[in-house]
Amino acid sequence: xxxxxxxxxxxxxxxxxxxxxxxxxxxxxxxxxxxxxxxxxxxxxxxxxxxxxxxxxxxxxxxxxxxxxxxxxxxxxxxxxxxxxxxxxxxxxxxxxxxxxxxxxxxxxxxxxxxxxxxxxxxxxxxxxxxxxxxxxxxxxxxxxxxxxxxxxxxxxxxxxxxxxxxxxxxxxxxxxxxxxxxxxxxxxxxxxxxxxxxxxxxxxxxxxxxxxxxxxxxxxxxxxxxxxxxxxxxxxxxxxxxxxxxxxxxxxxxxxxxxxxxxxxxxxxxxxxxxxxxxxxxxxxxxxxxxxxxxxxxxxxxxxxxxx
Amino acid sequence: xxxxxxxxxxxxxxxxxxxxxxxxxxxxxxxxxxxxxxxxxxxxxxxxxxxxxxxxxxxxxxxxxxxxxxxxxxxxxxxxxxxxxxxxxxxxxxxxxxxxxxxxxxxxxxxxxxxxxxxxxxxxxxxxxxxxxxxxxxxxxxxxxxxxxxxxxxxxxxxxxxxxxxxxxxxxxxxxxxxxxxxxxxxxxxxxxxxxxxxxxxxxxxxxxxxxxxxxxxxxxxxxxxxxxxxxxxxxxxxxxxxxxxxxxxxxxxxxxxxxxxxxxxxxxxxxxxxxxxxxxxxxxxxxxxxxxxxxxxxxxxxxxxxxxxxxxxxxxxxxxxxxxxxxxxxxxxxxxxxx
Numbered sequence: 001x002x003x004x005x006x007x008x009x010x011x012x013x014x015x016x017x018x019x020x021x022x023x024x025x026x027x028x029x030x031x032x033x034x035x036x037x038x039x040x041x042x043x044x045x046x047x048x049x050x051x052x053x054x055x056x057x058x059x060x061x062x063x064x065x066x067x068x069x070x071x072x073x074x075x076x077x078x079x080x081x082x083x084x085x086x087x088x089x090x091x092x093x094x095x096x097x098x099x100x101x102x103x104x105x106x107x108x109x110x111x112x113x114x115x116x117x118x119x120x121x122x123x124x125x126x127x128x129x130x131x132x133x134x135x136x137x138x139x140x141x142x143x144x145x146x147x148x149x150x151x152x153x154x155x156x157x158x159x160x161x162x163x164x165x166x167x168x169x170x171x172x173x174x175x176x177x178x179x180x181x182x183x184x185x186x187x188x189x190x191x192x193x194x195x196x197x198x199x200x201x202x203x204x205x206x207x208x209x210x211x212x213x214x215x216x217x218x219x220x221x222x223x224x225x226x227x228x229x230x231x232x233x234x235x236x237x238x239x240x241x242x243x244x245x246x247x248x249x250x251x252x253x254x255x256x257x258x259x260x261x262x263x264x265x266x267x268x269x270x271x272x273x274x275x276x277x278x279x280x281x282x283x284x285x286x287x288x289x290x291x292x293x294x295x296x297x298x299x300x301x302x303x304x305x306x307x308x309x
Numbered sequence: 310x311x312x313x314x315x316x317x318x319x320x321x322x323x324x325x326x327x328x329x330x331x332x333x334x335x336x337x338x339x340x341x342x343x344x345x346x347x348x349x350x351x352x353x354x355x356x357x358x359x360x361x362x363x364x365x366x367x368x369x370x371x372x373x374x375x376x377x378x379x380x381x382x383x384x385x386x387x388x389x390x391x392x393x394x395x396x397x398x399x400x401x402x403x404x405x406x407x408x409x410x411x412x413x414x415x416x417x418x419x420x421x422x423x424x425x426x427x428x429x430x431x432x433x434x435x436x437x438x439x440x441x442x443x444x445x446x447x448x449x450x451x452x453x454x455x456x457x458x459x460x461x462x463x464x465x466x467x468x469x470x471x472x473x474x475x476x477x478x479x480x481x482x483x484x485x486x487x488x489x490x491x492x493x494x495x496x497x498x499x500x501x502x503x504x505x506x507x508x509x510x511x512x513x514x515x516x517x518x519x520x521x522x523x524x525x526x527x528x529x530x531x532x533x534x535x536x537x538x539x540x541x542x543x544x545x546x547x548x549x550x551x552x553x554x555x556x557x558x559x560x561x562x563x564x565x566x567x568x569x570x571x572x573x574x575x576x577x578x579x580x581x582x583x584x585x586x587x588x589x590x591x592x593x594x595x596x597x598x599x600x601x602x603x604x605x606x607x608x609x610x611x612x613x614x615x616x617x618x619x620x621x622x623x624x625x626x627x628x629x630x631x632x633x634x635x636x637x638x639x640x641x642x643x644x645x646x647x648x649x
Contacts, residue, residue: 071406072440073464078406137405144372148400154366155401158373158381161358165379185397188366195361 015046020270022108038105040208040265045109056086063117081142090168098152099177103135150183157193160201179211194233208267214279234258241265313477315449344384368397375407387413387428416469417557423593433562443533445469449477454484496524500548504530507555513607551580560585
């Protein structure tokens with residue numbers, strides 16, 4: 001758990017630093033993994049869970065259970081990873097996590113904010129567990145299965161419509177990655193959510209400019225992304241995704257339509273060594289013992305500064 | 310013998326059925342009147358949502374609504390549900406086992422709209438999709454009663470739906486039931502197993518075959534998955550000369566394949582002739598023309614029985630025993646103009 005400090009910014013900053021450290025540590029222990037996603041998204045995930053989302057508190061962090069089967073007739077009473085967000089209520093928010101490849105960063109966030117047990121990452125990518133590498137809806141904090149990217153926004157829009165039909169005050173938040181804006185479904189969803197006036201739908205996008213093959217600008221250009229989003233009928237604030245005050249203002253902005261916070265981020269933030277491998281930093285793999293040692297040293301330096309409890 | 314022809318049975322039935330079910334909502338993708346829910350929209354404007362011509366989003370939207378306790382009834386052409394948006398169907402709807410009902414119109418060759426509009430492999434694909442229940446309507450009574458069957462399923466349901474002028478082959482008092490076949494005719498030489506519009510064709514074939522001394526046990530299938538009615542296995546086991554299946558679908562992966570699986574798994578060692586599209590796409594033409602071209606009409610079924618028996622029966626199309634259709638007051642020709 002991060003230290004609770006005098007200002008919300010210090011608190012959120014501490015959670016963000018904890019996310020990076022936990023992810024970095026885990027990837028070093030594991031030998032490879034998704035680091036750049038935590039580097040770029042640490043502040044927005046910390047913001048969401050410490051300040052933005054209205055979620056019910058948990059009595060205690062949850063220890064991830066074993067995989068009990070897929071949803072279906074043989075698994076009545078199936079529970080999703082939404083249990084880590086506490087019981088739902090009409091005035092509380094919902095959080096739908098779209099880029100399932102960011103799962104490790106999400107799990108680290110849940111640990112930092114006391115919703116996942118601190119040793120929960122021991123189950124990461126372990127056979128028979130639920131803390132999957134590319135999370136599914138049994139995984140902590142994950143409510144729907146979105147590893148086939150760009151499907152969450154439509155689902156969240158359906159949830160937002162249902163909540164509006166019931167007159168609920170809570171918002172439906174979605175976190176997305178910028179690469180998902182290459183899929184046509186994202187634009188179908190934005191256009192249709194705007195058409196139905198879903199002002200209770202809010203999206204925060206980690207625009208880190210990276211995707212599996214490298215730079216988004218080289219794989220399939222999206223710019224001008226903010227203008228495109230607005231042209232599809234949503235409101236959009238474009239901010240520095242590491243600037244907590246800017247993120248906070250953008251996420252709180254009142255809007256009469258779906259609102260998108262386009263957070264421009266640096267996928268090497270906190271682990272500048274990654275820049276040497278750019279643009280192929282979707283997953284971190286070490287090419288030599290020497291390289292691994294340099295990353296280990298970088299982690300040790302980070303650990304000196306960021307204390308985990 | 311005469312068959313009642315019913316004009317647009319789904320239209321008013323769905324309105325009446327949904328009246329006391331506030332959880333039922335309809336999603337449409339620009340084919341509202343073509344999917345016979347225009348009047349439903351006017352009756353329940355607060356429960357009808359236009360999704361634009363964007364089926365991938367529509368499947369996800371339906372999943373979100375279902376997660377919140379609503380029961381979305383997607384209405385569009387079958388092809389645009391399972392072909393256009395299969396990954397969304399599988400991952401957003403089927404994997405989480407959500408109560409989404411996909412009402413797919415224009416199954417098989419039932420459209421002059423051509424290959425882009427003809428759902429010819431939907432049963433195969435959706436039978437292979439875990440958690441999915443697959444239903445097919447064969448007459449007006451089933452169009453009217455499939456809603457109750459679908460609504461009782463705790464998971465996603467796909468329906469091959471009939472529209473326009475639909476024959477009533479089964480009495481109103483004998484509604485569709487989940488995983489229950491109908492025994493349409495009794496006989497012990499051959500088993501004929503049909504679904505959808507092929508049942509109507511099969512009934513004509515069976516009456517003619519009976520006159521030539523060929524006894525046919527004819528089953529009508531309205532549930533493709535699950536496919537466990539004990540009547541199926543009993544019928545297969547009792548068919549002296551073998552089995553003929555007929556489906557408005559490719560012969561790969563649909564009803565004929567399901568029957569083949571049952572025959573093999575039970576070790577029955579029976580011969581099987583599958584009637585359907587023989588691994589081919591179709592094209593734009595009338596139902597009558599396409600049924601004749603691909604052997605899906607009554608005489609095509611007779612030819613299938615001949616293949617099974619290994620002997621010509623001397624039956625020509627003109628010999629088929631026809632029913633006199635009785636069309637109610639509304640004009641059937643008006644339906645044709647709406648056929649796209």
